[in-house]
Amino acid sequence: MCLAIPGKIIQISGDDPLIRTGHVSFGGIIKEINLAYTPEATLDDYVIVHVGFAISILDEKEAQRVFDTLNQLDSFGNSEERLQ
Amino acid sequence: MKYVDEYRNSKEAKMFAEAIARTVTRTWTVMEICGGQTHSIAKYSLQDLLPPELSLLHGPGCPVCVTPVELIDKAIHIAAMPNVIFCSFGDMLRVPGSSADLFKVKSKGGDIRIVYSPMDALNIARDNPQKEVVFFAIGFETTAPANAMAIYQTKSENIKNLSFLVSQVIVPPAICSILESPQNRVQGFLAAGHVCTIMGYSEYEPIAKDYKIPIVVTGFEPLDILQGIFMCVKQLEEGRFEVENQYSRSVRKEGNLAAQKIIQEVFQIIPRQWRGIGEIKQSGLGLKPAYSQYDAEVRFPCEFHYQENATECISGLVLQGLKKPNECPAFGKSCTPESPLGATMVSTEGACAAYYRYQTVQS
Ligand code: SF4
Numbered sequence: 196m197c198l199a200i201p202g203k204i205i206q207i208s209g210d211d212p213l214i215r216t217g218h219v220s221f222g223g224i225i226k227e228i229n230l231a232y233t234p235e236a237t238l239d240d241y242v243i244v245h246v247g248f249a250i251s252i253l254d255e256k257e258a259q260r261v262f263d264t265l266n267q268l269d270s271f272g273n274s275e276e277r278l279q
Numbered sequence: 280m281k282y283v284d285e286y287r288n289s290k291e292a293k294m295f296a297e298a299i300a301r302t303v304t305r306t307w308t309v310m311e312i313c314g315g316q317t318h319s320i321a322k323y324s325l326q327d328l329l330p331p332e333l334s335l336l337h338g339p340g341c342p343v344c345v346t347p348v349e350l351i352d353k354a355i356h357i358a359a360m361p362n363v364i365f366c367s368f369g370d371m372l373r374v375p376g377s378s379a380d381l382f383k384v385k386s387k388g389g390d391i392r393i394v395y396s397p398m399d400a401l402n403i404a405r406d407n408p409q410k411e412v413v414f415f416a417i418g419f420e421t422t423a424p425a426n427a428m429a430i431y432q433t434k435s436e437n438i439k440n441l442s443f444l445v446s447q448v449i450v451p452p453a454i455c456s457i458l459e460s461p462q463n464r465v466q467g468f469l470a471a472g473h474v475c476t477i478m479g480y481s482e483y484e485p486i487a488k489d490y491k492i493p494i495v496v497t498g499f500e501p502l503d504i505l506q507g508i509f510m511c512v513k514q515l516e517e518g519r520f521e522v523e524n525q526y527s528r529s530v531r532k533e534g535n536l537a538a539q540k541i542i543q544e545v546f547q548i549i550p551r552q553w554r555g556i557g558e559i560k561q562s563g564l565g566l567k568p569a570y571s572q573y574d575a576e577v578r579f580p581c582e583f584h585y586q587e588n589a590t591e592c593i594s595g596l597v598l599q600g601l602k603k604p605n606e607c608p609a610f611g612k613s614c615t616p617e618s619p620l621g622a623t624m625v626s627t628e629g630a631c632a633a634y635y636r637y638q639t640v641q642s
Contacts, residue, residue: 198315198499198628199421199473201282213432222280229398232424232538241282243476243529246368246418246425247396250538251476251529253282258528261502265291268298 199245201253202228204238219244282528286500287323295505296328299512303332307515308464309508310457310600312450313471314341314628315499321633323501333512336464336600337633339453339553340471342418343370343626344598346446347552351376354444357413357579358384358391364407366400367415369393374622397429404433404441413575416443421473423447423564424538427545430566433573444575447564448551450474451482456559458490462601467511469497469504472526477542479534483522491520498526545570554622555595594621597630604631611635 202219209215212234219228219242226244230236233249242249311317317337320326326335339345355376358365365381372382372391385391390410394400400414416426426447433441450471457463470483475496483494493514497507507525514521524530542564551563566574591609596602604610604623614620616632623629627636 199476201280203281213428222283229396229425229428231428231541232535234537243473245421245473247398248425248428250421250424250473250535251531254528258282260527261286261506261525262291264506265294268294 199243199250201241202226202244204230204236204240204242204249207236207238217249219249283500286498286502288502292323292325292328292501292505295502295509296330299333299505299509300330302509302512302516303330304516306332306334307466307512308334308336309467309469309511310336310338310465311469311497311504311507312338312340312454313469313474313499314344314626314630314633315473316469316471316497316504317341317630318628318633319499319501319504321637324637325501325504328505329508333508335508337597337603337630338457338468338600339556339598340419340450340474341598341623341626341628341630342422342446342448343368343374344594344622344629345448345553345556346371346374346417346622347554348375348377349552350444350446351380352378353576353579353581354415355379355381355384356581357444357575358389359387360411360579362411364390364392364403364410364412365415366392366394366403366412368417370626371415371417373619373625375619375625397426398432400441401429401432401436401438404438408440410440411578412441413579414441414443415446417446419447419471419474420449420477420542421471423542423546424477424535427541430545430570430573431541434570442573442575442578443566445564445566446551447546448553448562449548449564451486452559452562453553454483454486454494455490456556456562457599458486458492460599465492465600467493467515468495469507469511470494470522472496472498472503472530475524475526475530475534477535477538479532480522480524480530481532487520487522493520494522496522496524496526496530498529553598555592555598590620592621594623594629594631597623604634607631
């Protein structure tokens with residue numbers, strides 16, 4: 196139920212903040228999504244969508260952090276190997 | 280798909296799993312709150328990647344599962360009325376009430392429509408002015424802004440033939456209730472990434488401090504969940520009890536302020552019953568008096584002398600992390616997704632359905 200998935204905004208219509216909508220593409224499947232809760236969303240942003248509403252704009256820099264941690268783990272693992 | 284596929288790499292998942300194995304020195308029990316996370320854990324067999332010292336318990340974060348039987352009975356009662364169009368998310372149709380489910384009402388000719396968004400109910404109400412349209416507004420904080428917007432717009436557009444059967448619950452009081460149980464085994468939590476996308480995570484900080492328990496806001500993909508567990512285990516091993524944010528690509532500390540504003544406009548905090556668990560103080564959202572004319576319970580009053588039927592179902596214990604689905608005698612025998620005895624076997628996010636679907640056998 197709290198399933199929410201990322202999609203890319205490919206078109207925005209309306210400027211009333213409460214009924215601003217966008218076309219959001221989920222890997223090619225396009226749906227009309229309410230943008231009331233992401234007033235700063237612009238074209239090409241990726242948003243998390245839940246029951247017809249965008250609830251956040253994905254932060255590209257933060258999205259990298261998982262992989263930054265992995266890189267650190269990797270070098271940690273390697274140095275450990277060297278130590279042994 | 281971007282922001283999905285890259286978080287499902289099995290080699291990287293193993294790296295996290297190895298890091299977790301290197302970190303643990305003793306047994307730990309961690310609970311993921313959200314049913315979406317439970318579903319991913321079962322689907323990708325994440326427990327199998329983890330060291331034996333680490334057990335995962337599945338939490339109550341499935342709104343379909345915790346909607347009280349009494350409210351399902353009310354929904355069935357309202358949906359069977361001749362002049363009503365009853366709108367619901369699809370998952371709710373198979374949830375057993377005390378003697379039937381909504382699907383049965385539909386098969387007997389009840390006008391029940393499965394909708395994708397609560398806003399669809401507004402269109403149905405506009406298109407059918409001669410009918411009473413009722414939307415089953417269930418959900419956690421993630422769904423609250425969508426339901427709140429539908430209710431807000433109903434009022435501002437003065438749509439008279441639409442009302443809402445509300446069963447909104449919130450997570451932090453449920454965490455406290457689990458922690459206060461004398462049987463509690465949970466030592467760390469993965470908080471639900473999309474709930475925190477809406478509400479932020481400040482309200483978890485006093486919980487982490489008071490109960491001395493690490494809480495990691497976590498996403499839903501396999502790498503997210505493994506990193507969340509890694510962060511949680513690291514805190515446990517180092518004796519830290521903090522709120523950390525693994526899912527920072529979507530969650531900001533203050534949450535989504537625009538969404539919170541509409542939630543506060545429409546809803547107020549009330550006590551709520553959780554199916555199988557009982558009443559949890561201050562754990563629900565109900566309509567504010569200014570919106571009570573859109574409350575389906577007010578519009579269609581019905582007196583129920585509801586009695587919980589004795590069944591084999593132990594879903595209340597499953598939802599509190601006290602039992603695993605496969606410890607239920609009915610699991611996979613008299614209870615399957617086709618004929619569920621409990622709500623946790625209905626929703627794809629219910630722990631029983633997730634175990635059944637992916638045939639996870641865990642100790
Ligand atoms: S397997 Fe079925 S009967 Fe057992 S706890 Fe789960 S839903 Fe209830």
